[in-house]
Amino acid sequence: METFYEVMRRKGISRRSFLKYCSLTATSLGLAPSFVPQIAHAMENKPRTPVLWLHGLECTCCTESFIRSAHPLAKDVVLSMISLDYDDTLMAAAGHQAEAILEEIMTKYKGQYILAVEGNPPLNEDGMFCIQSGKPFIEKLKHVAKDAKAIIAWGSCASWGCVQAAKPNPTQATPIHKVITDKPIIKVPGCPPIPEVMTGVITYMLTFDRVPELDRQGRPKMFYSQRIHDKCYRRPHFDAGQFVEAWDDESARKGYCLYKVGCKGPTTYNACSTVQWNEGTSFPIKAGHGCIGCSEDGFWDKGSFYDRLTDIHAFGIEANADQIGGTAAGVVGAAVAAHAAISVAKRARDNSNARKSDAPASH
Amino acid sequence: MGAYETQGFRMDNTGRRIVVDPVTRIEGHMRCEVNLDSNNVIRNAVSTGTMWRGLEVILKGRDPRDAWAFVERICGVCTGCHALASVRAVEDALDIRIPLNAHLIREMMAKTLQVHDHAVHFYHLHALDWVDVVSCLKADPKKTSELQQMVSPSHPLSSPGYFRDVQNRLKKFVESGQLGPFANGYWGSKAYVLPPEANLMAVTHYLEALDLQKEWVKVHTIFGGKNPHPNYLVGGVPCAINIDGNGAAGAPINMERLNFVQARIQEMIDFNNNVYIPDVLAIGTIYKQAGWLYGGGLAATNVADYGTYEKVPYDHSTHQLPGGVILNGDWNKIHEIDPRDPEQVQEFVTHSWYKYGDETKGLHPWDGITEANYNPEGPNFKGTRTKIEQLDESAKYSWIKSPRWRGHAVEVGPLSRYILGYAHATQGNKYCQRVKQQVDEAAVAINSALPKALGMPETKYSAKQLLPTTIGRTLARALESQYAAEMMMDDFKQLIGNIKAGDTSTANIEKWDPATWPKEAKGVGTVAAPRGMLGHWIRIKDGRIENYQCVVPTTWNGSPRDHKGQIGAFEASLMNTPMVNPEQPLEILRTLHSFDPCLACSTHVMSEDGQEMSRVTVR
Numbered sequence: 001m002e003t004f005y006e007v008m009r010r011k012g013i014s015r016r017s018f019l020k021y022c023s024l025t026a027t028s029l030g031l032a033p034s035f036v037p038q039i040a041h042a043m044e045n046k047p048r049t050p051v052l053w054l055h056g057l058e059c060t061c062c063t064e065s066f067i068r069s070a071h072p073l074a075k076d077v078v079l080s081m082i083s084l085d086y087d088d089t090l091m092a093a094a095g096h097q098a099e100a101i102l103e104e105i106m107t108k109y110k111g112q113y114i115l116a117v118e119g120n121p122p123l124n125e126d127g128m129f130c131i132q133s134g135k136p137f138i139e140k141l142k143h144v145a146k147d148a149k150a151i152i153a154w155g156s157c158a159s160w161g162c163v164q165a166a167k168p169n170p171t172q173a174t175p176i177h178k179v180i181t182d183k184p185i186i187k188v189p190g191c192p193p194i195p196e197v198m199t200g201v202i203t204y205m206l207t208f209d210r211v212p213e214l215d216r217q218g219r220p221k222m223f224y225s226q227r228i229h230d231k232c233y234r235r236p237h238f239d240a241g242q243f244v245e246a247w248d249d250e251s252a253r254k255g256y257c258l259y260k261v262g263c264k265g266p267t268t269y270n271a272c273s274t275v276q277w278n279e280g281t282s283f284p285i286k287a288g289h290g291c292i293g294c295s296e297d298g299f300w301d302k303g304s305f306y307d308r309l310t311d312i313h314a315f316g317i318e319a320n321a322d323q324i325g326g327t328a329a330g331v332v333g334a335a336v337a338a339h340a341a342i343s344v345a346k347r348a349r350d351n352s353n354a355r356k357s358d359a360p361a362s363h
Numbered sequence: 364m365g366a367y368e369t370q371g372f373r374m375d376n377t378g379r380r381i382v383v384d385p386v387t388r389i390e391g392h393m394r395c396e397v398n399l400d401s402n403n404v405i406r407n408a409v410s411t412g413t414m415w416r417g418l419e420v421i422l423k424g425r426d427p428r429d430a431w432a433f434v435e436r437i438c439g440v441c442t443g444c445h446a447l448a449s450v451r452a453v454e455d456a457l458d459i460r461i462p463l464n465a466h467l468i469r470e471m472m473a474k475t476l477q478v479h480d481h482a483v484h485f486y487h488l489h490a491l492d493w494v495d496v497v498s499c500l501k502a503d504p505k506k507t508s509e510l511q512q513m514v515s516p517s518h519p520l521s522s523p524g525y526f527r528d529v530q531n532r533l534k535k536f537v538e539s540g541q542l543g544p545f546a547n548g549y550w551g552s553k554a555y556v557l558p559p560e561a562n563l564m565a566v567t568h569y570l571e572a573l574d575l576q577k578e579w580v581k582v583h584t585i586f587g588g589k590n591p592h593p594n595y596l597v598g599g600v601p602c603a604i605n606i607d608g609n610g611a612a613g614a615p616i617n618m619e620r621l622n623f624v625q626a627r628i629q630e631m632i633d634f635n636n637n638v639y640i641p642d643v644l645a646i647g648t649i650y651k652q653a654g655w656l657y658g659g660g661l662a663a664t665n666v667a668d669y670g671t672y673e674k675v676p677y678d679h680s681t682h683q684l685p686g687g688v689i690l691n692g693d694w695n696k697i698h699e700i701d702p703r704d705p706e707q708v709q710e711f712v713t714h715s716w717y718k719y720g721d722e723t724k725g726l727h728p729w730d731g732i733t734e735a736n737y738n739p740e741g742p743n744f745k746g747t748r749t750k751i752e753q754l755d756e757s758a759k760y761s762w763i764k765s766p767r768w769r770g771h772a773v774e775v776g777p778l779s780r781y782i783l784g785y786a787h788a789t790q791g792n793k794y795c796q797r798v799k800q801q802v803d804e805a806a807v808a809i810n811s812a813l814p815k816a817l818g819m820p821e822t823k824y825s826a827k828q829l830l831p832t833t834i835g836r837t838l839a840r841a842l843e844s845q846y847a848a849e850m851m852m853d854d855f856k857q858l859i860g861n862i863k864a865g866d867t868s869t870a871n872i873e874k875w876d877p878a879t880w881p882k883e884a885k886g887v888g889t890v891a892a893p894r895g896m897l898g899h900w901i902r903i904k905d906g907r908i909e910n911y912q913c914v915v916p917t918t919w920n921g922s923p924r925d926h927k928g929q930i931g932a933f934e935a936s937l938m939n940t941p942m943v944n945p946e947q948p949l950e951i952l953r954t955l956h957s958f959d960p961c962l963a964c965s966t967h968v969m970s971e972d973g974q975e976m977s978r979v980t981v982r
Contacts, residue, residue, distance in 0.1 A: 050541070057414060059440075059963050064442065065591055067576070067577070068576075070577060078543060085546060092548030094388070095382065095385065097947075101546050128749060131751065134746060164416040192439060233613065247596060247598065255615070277584050277589040278580060286613075287588035287594065288615035289587070304426040305429050
């Protein structure tokens, strides 16, 4: 069976370029240069792991995001790294020829395939709000999950429920960890997740043959351990008390902080301000709109996207709101006031488990 | 139920029944059943939307300024078009006019989506209906290179070595025994008629397009911060402009960002001219020569669109793809379409899993009722409530409603827009002459230029014969992509000109504060979404959404029968198509995919447990 390295060589890529690629992969995964040989070794020797990618109630934004990946390229992932044996959005076969593949892979690669889930199952109406092959999607999901080696929850639908689970959640759309309870699930939230985060998670699993280190909510720490606010390029304006007050005002044109027009960066754990979007081209804040918090549980039901942060439902991972911008506290009055507003709101909301959230995440 | 006549089709469900479920390579979940006669010709077609999410219900009571983000998540493939329809509906309700710069930026975002969505659809969702991947292995790379240079002399990636590399990579892939997304495909079927060299050329472009599409969407990333699902704003766009003032380097739009956008637009123009259009013309020509001119369905008679791409903001007479309705194939008579008129756009539920008081009547979206009624039944239904084996089209059989225009079933989409554009241009409309030029040039290529170059006999099909076919639907989409890229460059130049003239405004915030709004308001927003005409209807009361309804392209095209037994566009398009091998539903997939079905879009309306979730009465 061909390996990724062989494929790259055949494409005329030199060993030197291959190693460069490996070091880029290491960087995008947040790994030290010492890991490069390990990545290279894995790429040179491993056969392709079967991936069965199921779609429940969703909008397909996760698949669209996945194919935007620049490093590695989606085509290299699909042709050379994994064997994407089932994905109803991309596969050539349809009907019973498509369904036959599921059974074949599940039998042939029992306990060795990765199940990737985009979307979620609705439980109302006996599950028939999402019908596949005449049957409820939930049946298919549980069936394929049974013998999976690992399960990835792509995006906020599979991870938290997302838009169809927003109040009043009419279909009872349910995140997959609530219906698959006997296996660890890697949550890769976001609506959608960042393309290179998606391929980064897959590449990590193939390279190291293990599940990435997860936080208490099941998210890979390498991409979800810091708030967007923590690494935002507009952070100095927050600390300096320089805010956009209205759309297209002078401050908006100078790229000041969007906190006052509703930015959810201070409570959103994601890599948007570091990895950025579409090959590092930009991210929502850089393009002038506040973060809407799309990788957070229940972000649809936390008030308007334009309300200044008030009812914050933030689980502390390594810091709580008291520590946000703590270094600037006492230096700039406005920033202190802003922090205080966040902190007061957080305490009011959390009070009982506020201390608990101070504890570092363990897994 | 025996045979019956409707819209010029004879529906006969007595022959052998075939089920395709899931229909893959679409957005969302869909099922299709057909009956074949003894010659394996499709004599009855049944299309079913098999998913439902309920966003309109979720929107009730929320801030209208947030609605764009919710409805944008109706679909991540046509990402942004529901958001655009939403901000337009809210602005219409509140009488907000956006600045010219905001209009141009939104236009560029909409056209970027058009190019991206169309190309990804053709190469990654549709191509495998025309192109035999395994046949590529038999191709001569040198002849492939010659073919490439013949159909597209200016495309730089055309050397024999280039095609040999791709072929070798595919060979190894196939030899690995792990075929991934190509497993169990219909390779070797006689329904594929391209020579190996054309197959290799197309598969090579499948990979090229996959690499390039991620570049084009960066226009969304610049203006909207990310893709999929860029950000929008009621009243304008969130990306402020700062060309040469303090802080320009950190501003959303500056000189570097504008240059970046211009480069992406040029890439889209080049890809359309050098790859997408030549591929579709070549594939269309070869399938036409093989006599495969099926799939026209309703396009031969009834088409509709609201009109789009106005040259002058808010002046609908300047649409560069003008709207209207054509009935009975009469291209000389274009009916005006008005989304506000309660008599025009109406939805029926006679054969949908919903309940109305009187199911012989349709309801305008401002007067819509959504009451779930999941109950698969009928004398021909086979299976159980949670294990459907065969649906009965004489009863309710889909989660999709049946929208009709003045009671007529119509087809929507790029083909409908191109038929309308051609008709308008023929009548002298100066804003869409490019449409006629594109269609006429394509007809020359398909009828004579390409057949001559390929050593095949020439043909003399008129535009009116070529367009209403599966090939024509796929061609119209490619032409629209080309046209959108060209118009986008015009928008870009106009934006630069406007900034040069001193206007850097991007948002109108006069009515941002809900305190400035009337107590009650209602509005409509329309968009030429990639799959066809899209409308969002909103009612606002006391600063909150009182009701929200969307009627989307795949609802029109994928609709089940109505109370008169009239079939929708998907069903009509399959009628009378012969199948090479009923075990391999290639022809069904080819024609259904030519519509680019989007089921998450079509079936987002819902309620639970038989409770009425939305009711609106016209004031």
